[in-house]
Amino acid sequence: xxxxxxxxxxxxxxxxxxxxxxxxxFEPIARGKRSALLSGKLLATLFYEPSTRxxxxxxxxxxxxxxxxxxxxxxxxxxxxxxxxxADTIRVIGNYADAIVLRHPREGAARMAAEYSKIPIxxxxxxxxxxxxxxxxxxxxxxxxxxxxxxxxxxxxxxxxGRTVHSLAYALSxxxxxxxxxxxKQLVMPDTIKKDLKKQGAVISETSNIEDVIxxxxxxxxxxxxxxxxxxxxxxxxxxxxYRITEELxxxxxxxxxxxxxxxxxxxxxxxxxxxxxxxxxxxSFYGVPVRMALLAIAMEAV
Amino acid sequence: xxxxxxxxxxxxxxxxxxxxxxxxxFEPIARGKRSALLSGKLLATLFYEPSTRxxxxxxxxxxxxxxxxxxxxxxxxxxxxxxxxxADTIRVIGNYADAIVLRHPREGAARMAAEYSKIPIxxxxxxxxxxxxxxxxxxxxxxxxxxxxxxxxxxxxxxxxGRTVHSLAYALSxxxxxxxxxxxKQLVMPDTIKKDLKKQGAVISETSNIEDVIxxxxxxxxxxxxxxxxxxxxxxxxxxxxYRITEELxxxxxxxxxxxxxxxxxxxxxxxxxxxxxxxxxxxSFYGVPVRMALLAIAMEAV
Amino acid sequence: xxxxxxxxxxxxxxxxxxxxxxxxxFEPIARGKRSALLSGKLLATLFYEPSTRxxxxxxxxxxxxxxxxxxxxxxxxxxxxxxxxxADTIRVIGNYADAIVLRHPREGAARMAAEYSKIPIxxxxxxxxxxxxxxxxxxxxxxxxxxxxxxxxxxxxxxxxGRTVHSLAYALSxxxxxxxxxxxKQLVMPDTIKKDLKKQGAVISETSNIEDVIxxxxxxxxxxxxxxxxxxxxxxxxxxxxYRITEELxxxxxxxxxxxxxxxxxxxxxxxxxxxxxxxxxxxSFYGVPVRMALLAIAMEAV
Numbered sequence: 001x002x003x004x005x006x007x008x009x010x011x012x013x014x015x016x017x018x019x020x021x022x023x024x025x026f027e028p029i030a031r032g033k034r035s036a037l038l039s040g041k042l043l044a045t046l047f048y049e050p051s052t053r054x055x056x057x058x059x060x061x062x063x064x065x066x067x068x069x070x071x072x073x074x075x076x077x078x079x080x081x082x083x084x085x086x087a088d089t090i091r092v093i094g095n096y097a098d099a100i101v102l103r104h105p106r107e108g109a110a111r112m113a114a115e116y117s118k119i120p121i122x123x124x125x126x127x128x129x130x131x132x133x134x135x136x137x138x139x140x141x142x143x144x145x146x147x148x149x150x151x152x153x154x155x156x157x158x159x160x161x162g163r164t165v166h167s168l169a170y171a172l173s174x175x176x177x178x179x180x181x182x183x184x185k186q187l188v189m190p191d192t193i194k195k196d197l198k199k200q201g202a203v204i205s206e207t208s209n210i211e212d213v214i215x216x217x218x219x220x221x222x223x224x225x226x227x228x229x230x231x232x233x234x235x236x237x238x239x240x241x242x243y244r245i246t247e248e249l250x251x252x253x254x255x256x257x258x259x260x261x262x263x264x265x266x267x268x269x270x271x272x273x274x275x276x277x278x279x280x281x282x283x284x285s286f287y288g289v290p291v292r293m294a295l296l297a298i299a300m301e302a303v
Numbered sequence: 304x305x306x307x308x309x310x311x312x313x314x315x316x317x318x319x320x321x322x323x324x325x326x327x328x329f330e331p332i333a334r335g336k337r338s339a340l341l342s343g344k345l346l347a348t349l350f351y352e353p354s355t356r357x358x359x360x361x362x363x364x365x366x367x368x369x370x371x372x373x374x375x376x377x378x379x380x381x382x383x384x385x386x387x388x389x390a391d392t393i394r395v396i397g398n399y400a401d402a403i404v405l406r407h408p409r410e411g412a413a414r415m416a417a418e419y420s421k422i423p424i425x426x427x428x429x430x431x432x433x434x435x436x437x438x439x440x441x442x443x444x445x446x447x448x449x450x451x452x453x454x455x456x457x458x459x460x461x462x463x464x465g466r467t468v469h470s471l472a473y474a475l476s477x478x479x480x481x482x483x484x485x486x487x488k489q490l491v492m493p494d495t496i497k498k499d500l501k502k503q504g505a506v507i508s509e510t511s512n513i514e515d516v517i518x519x520x521x522x523x524x525x526x527x528x529x530x531x532x533x534x535x536x537x538x539x540x541x542x543x544x545x546y547r548i549t550e551e552l553x554x555x556x557x558x559x560x561x562x563x564x565x566x567x568x569x570x571x572x573x574x575x576x577x578x579x580x581x582x583x584x585x586x587x588s589f590y591g592v593p594v595r596m597a598l599l600a601i602a603m604e605a606v
Numbered sequence: 607x608x609x610x611x612x613x614x615x616x617x618x619x620x621x622x623x624x625x626x627x628x629x630x631x632f633e634p635i636a637r638g639k640r641s642a643l644l645s646g647k648l649l650a651t652l653f654y655e656p657s658t659r660x661x662x663x664x665x666x667x668x669x670x671x672x673x674x675x676x677x678x679x680x681x682x683x684x685x686x687x688x689x690x691x692x693a694d695t696i697r698v699i700g701n702y703a704d705a706i707v708l709r710h711p712r713e714g715a716a717r718m719a720a721e722y723s724k725i726p727i728x729x730x731x732x733x734x735x736x737x738x739x740x741x742x743x744x745x746x747x748x749x750x751x752x753x754x755x756x757x758x759x760x761x762x763x764x765x766x767x768g769r770t771v772h773s774l775a776y777a778l779s780x781x782x783x784x785x786x787x788x789x790x791k792q793l794v795m796p797d798t799i800k801k802d803l804k805k806q807g808a809v810i811s812e813t814s815n816i817e818d819v820i821x822x823x824x825x826x827x828x829x830x831x832x833x834x835x836x837x838x839x840x841x842x843x844x845x846x847x848x849y850r851i852t853e854e855l856x857x858x859x860x861x862x863x864x865x866x867x868x869x870x871x872x873x874x875x876x877x878x879x880x881x882x883x884x885x886x887x888x889x890x891s892f893y894g895v896p897v898r899m900a901l902l903a904i905a906m907e908a909v
Contacts, residue, residue, distance in 0.1 A: 032343070032344075032401065034342075034343040039640075040638070040640040040670075041638075042666060042669060042670060044662070050378070050379050050382050052375060052376070052379040052382070052383050053395060055379075056347075056373050056375070056396070056399055057399065059373045060345060060373055060399040060400070063345060063371040063373065064343075064345060068669040070662050070665045070666055070669065072658060072662070073376075073658065073679075073680055074376055074378040074379055075378050075656070075680040075681050076656050076658040076661075076680055079656050079658070080658050080870075083870045083872070084869070084870035084871075087877075088869070088870060088871065091888050091891075092659060092869060092888065092891045093662070095888065095891050095892035095894075095895065096662055096663065096666040096895060097666070098638065263387070263391065263395060264383075264386045264387035264391060265387075265391065266386070271390075282394050282395065282398065285394075285395045285398050286398035288398075289398065289399060335646070335647075335704065337645075337646040353681070353682050353685050355678060355679065355682040355685070355686050356698060358682075359650075359676050359678070359699070359702055360702065362676045363648060363676055363702040363703070366648060366674040366676065367646075367648060376679075377679055377681040377682055378681055566690070566694065566698060567686075567689045567690035567694060568690070568694065569689070574693075585697050585698065585701065588697075588698045588701050589701035591701075592701065592702060
């Protein structure tokens with residue numbers, strides 16, 4: 001298993017399974033059971049762009065395992081970024097902490113940081129690049145709340161630019177998932193990615209209507225459609241409206257359907273859906289904690 | 304006792320007495336005695352507007368009780384506020400922490416948060432609304448440094464908009480305090496509030512001169528008069544000057560007078576007053592720590 | 607030994623030796639060995655101007671010793687600074703923490719804070735004033751990686767305004783070091799400082815060419831030359847280029863030369879130098895941790 005956690009592509013399916021199977025033992029700790037597994041260990045969080053949920057989730061994971069955290073600080077990150085190369089910062093922080101969680105706007109930043117680091121780097125998102133801990137928590141949520149083998153999943157939203165879904169789709173292809181891609185025509189998944197997914201073992205189909213498949217999938221994975229992608233605001237309104245999940249839409253859903261979303265949501269899922277049996281996005285955010293506990297423990301060789 | 308701490312109005316006088324009597328046991332811990340009462344517990348601090356003293360006081364309370372803290376961050380709070388509803392944030396943070404301290408510019412935010420939260424919410428101020436932990440530390444300061452029963456108190460400053468004094472006056476009315484309200488005529492306490500205080504059992508009188516009552520009260524509670532309240536800067540200068548506490552003014556004070564102020568002060572209390580026997584505002588800020596320790600312990604059911 | 611740590615000038619050479627000799631026992635803890643020396647203690651970090659490395663280094667030191675930290679926050683510092691005098695803030699924070707690390711843009715701020723504080727103040731830089739913990743870590747680095755007695759050192763860069771080098775040069779003069787000062791003519795060390803150094807026991811010479819002395823010194827201490835010091839950008843470019851440390855320049859260096867830099871560096875040291883035997887600036891940043899551990903332990907009377 002790599003000592004740095006940079007990209008899902010560094011992990012074989014067997015390695016992913018090992019991680020996912022390890023997460024379960026951390027669930028009780030994430031729910032409040034005391035642990036001293038990482039007591040005496042120090043994690044540095046370096047967020048060069050804000051990602052509050054990811055940062056707090058890592059911090060929660062570390063602290064509930066008895067470890068401590070030093071944080072670069074959102075305001076300070078920008079001034080450090082101006083005054084020093086990332087390579088130098090990584091080497092200095094490597095003198096302080098036992099592992100680094102890095103979020104950076106530049107694609108490839110995490111890989112580069114790993115080259116200069118004597119302590120493990122965990123990539124918490126690098127621009128249009130990778131965000132492996134999000135993918136692992138998505139996989140774990142499916143494993144816990146649905147079923148990874150024989151999975152039928154619909155992925156909805158911006159499939160052109162969405163980093164989260166590219167990484168998730170890749171990982172699911174290792175499990176030979178049957179994926180339906182749902183997006184407005186402006187935001188369909190690039191052909192090169194689709195080709196790659198099929199090569200890995202995925203079954204891919206596409207549609208622009210959620211209604212077409214809602215009765216036929218185990219998981220509905222919803223992501224944001226960003227206004228900025230549309231030159232014409234009116235066009236955005238039309239598109240966004242047609243990809244909005246409502247109670248009405250769910251009438252034809254399977255009983256065991258689960259709805260996921262990486263959060264934050266804006267309007268993609270109506271709040272009335274929150275109280276249905278299908279909603280799992282808040283559980284999904286919870287699973288981020290035990291998943292990150294497992295990754296921290298693995299990175300710092302505590303398990 | 305409510306599991307959330309939202310407003311003083313949710314507490315009966317008996318419940319307030321139970322809390323205040325519990326605070327004393329936390330004083331030695333606030334002074335440095337080691338405790339592991341909240342060891343393994345995680346507090347989230349969500350400050351959507353800055354209130355450094357309140358945040359640090361809660362953080363101190365939590366950490367001296369052996370607990371840990373995750374903080375949303377001042378800069379991140381604004382970006383989270385833009386990207387996600389408070390209800391969603393509360394549900395996500397509820398997956399991480401054991402209790403939430405919330406400061407929000409919108410009146411009613413804490414009550415709303417409590418409706419969505421599966422973990423206790425402690426209101427650290429919601430706009431023009433409530434700030435119950437400030438009131439409890441004010442009451443505790445009076446109990447420790449003066450006497451809550453048979454209390455004669457003068458409250459000075461902006462009594463029209465001042466959230467702190469409204470909440471304090473309400474709580475003191477439960478103790479049938481004799482209150483003299485001192486403010487410039489532009490900033491007198493609204494009639495509806497005064498009526499309510501009398502109904503609860505307070506004796507209320509009003510004046511615009513501190514000199515009138517300085518020799519006759521146990522407590523002088525001073526608050527800021529904000530420049531922004533006056534359309535004419537010259538008018539502000541005149542008013543502010545006449546509500547400034549000086550050594551000279553205190554010559555006719557009772558020996559056992561104590562002066563309180565929620566801090567930060569600007570010019571309301573001359574620094575020469577700091578070394579008089581009357582000054583208690585720094586002690587008051589200290590008492591914020593054991594008071595918040597007691598509230599955290601109660602909220603997390605550790606006592 | 608003074609209970610506050612404000613300026614190198616408050617320490618005798620004997621006291622400095624006591625501190626430096628104490629640092630060594632903290633090295634294994636800085637490298638990850640567990641310690642509970644400051645367990646139950648609370649450090650407040652007040653940074654009124656950003657200095658991320660210094661803050662994280664103190665935070666690392668405190669947490670690896672089992673202690674806890676409360677931080678004013680970069681954004682909040684500016685609002686606190688506006689709303690309250692430093693004297694009041696210090697007295698409030700003195701009610702929360704066991705020691706304060708203070709960074710402030712105003713010269714003399716740390717000394718003033720110490721007058722109002724009932725808990726130890728550690729100066730982490732006050733404007734053009736002092737930064738004693740940087741000097742102590744510089745001394746410790748020389749002690750560990752070279753030799754403090756009989757030292758021949760060249761100090762390069764902005765010697766007119768550079769606070770770091772003034773403080774270091776003063777401390778080295780107590781060890782009767784032989785110092786060569788190297789700077790562009792616009793940025794030479796002021797005569798009054800040189801006179802003082804000589805009086806303390808230093809041997810001082812000056813040059814504007816690094817080549818003149820590179821073969822003859824044990825330590826090359828490099829600092830930034832700030833663009834802002836030059837009215838003419840072209841003039842800056844010329845000067846900066848001639849004070850750049852490269853592998854080429856180091857061909858005539860002694861085998862046991864070490865190169866130091868307080869970091870962050872911009873262009874003063876070419877990255878190709880990083881992999882030479884001479885580079886010690888990252889080790890230097892590491893030594894900041896055990897040095898600050900020792901200072902925290904001394905300030906909080908744990909050793």
